[in-house]
Amino acid sequence: MQDALAKEKVMFTATKQSDRLYYLDVPGSSVYTSYNTTTSPKPTKLQSLHEMLGYLGHRNIKGMVNKGHVLGICLSTKELSEDPGICIACAQGKSKRASFPPRGSDLAKDILDLVHSDLWGPAPVQLFHKYHYLYTFTDDAKHWIWVYFLWRKSEAFEIFKDWLVEQERATGRKLKKYQVDNGGEFITNEWKKFMREHGIHF
Numbered sequence: 001m002q003d004a005l006a007k008e009k010v011m012f013t014a015t016k017q018s019d020r021l022y023y024l025d026v027p028g029s030s031v032y033t034s035y036n037t038t039t040s041p042k043p044t045k046l047q048s049l050h051e052m053l054g055y056l057g058h059r060n061i062k063g064m065v066n067k068g069h070v071l072g073i074c075l076s077t078k079e080l081s082e083d084p085g086i087c088i089a090c091a092q093g094k095s096k097r098a099s100f101p102p103r104g105s106d107l108a109k110d111i112l113d114l115v116h117s118d119l120w121g122p123a124p125v126q127l128f129h130k131y132h133y134l135y136t137f138t139d140d141a142k143h144w145i146w147v148y149f150l151w152r153k154s155e156a157f158e159i160f161k162d163w164l165v166e167q168e169r170a171t172g173r174k175l176k177k178y179q180v181d182n183g184g185e186f187i188t189n190e191w192k193k194f195m196r197e198h199g200i201h202f
Helices: 030-038 046-052 058-066 077-081 088-094 153-171 189-197
Strands: 013-016 022-025 114-120 133-139 145-150 177-180
Touching (some): 058 077, 153 189
Parallel strands (some): 114 177
C-alpha cells in the first residue's frame, strides 16, 4: 500500500478482534507521528451529527462522544453542556394529525333518514340466472345493506318502489333522503316525479 504522506510503500498487518472487524497495525513513521501529534479533530456541530446519524437523540450522541465510543469526533464544551433545543424535522415527524370526524351524516339519526344507492353493471361476465346488474341500498344510520340483481337497468325504478314500500312498512318510518352514488344516470323523469310526490329529498 502506498503511504500518501511518507511517499513510500508500507506493509500493514490486520488483527481480527470481534464481530468480523479487523484492526490495522500501522507501522510508526516520523511523518505519521508528526502528523498525528500536530492535528486534533475539529469540533463537529451537534445538529450536524444528529442529522448524519439518522436523527439520533442528542443525549445519545453526547453519551457516545463522552464515553469514547466514536473516534475522530468531538463536540465543543459549549455543545456538551447546553440544551440543543428543538429539532424542527423531529418535531414535524412526531406530530400527529387531528382525528377524522365520525363517519356518517348529521341527517342520518335513524333508519331511512338517508339511504345511498348504487347501480353497478353491466357485469363483464354473466351473473347467476344471467343477471347483468347489481342494485344496492345502504342505510347511512344503521349501515344495513340490501342487494338486488337485475337483468336490465330499466328495472331499477320498480325495484326501488317495491323496496321502499317494504322498508317503510317494516320500520314505520318514511324515507327522507335518497342519494345515488353513481351519478344517477339511470334516474328517469318518472322517478323524479315519484320522489317529489312522496316528499323524498333527492
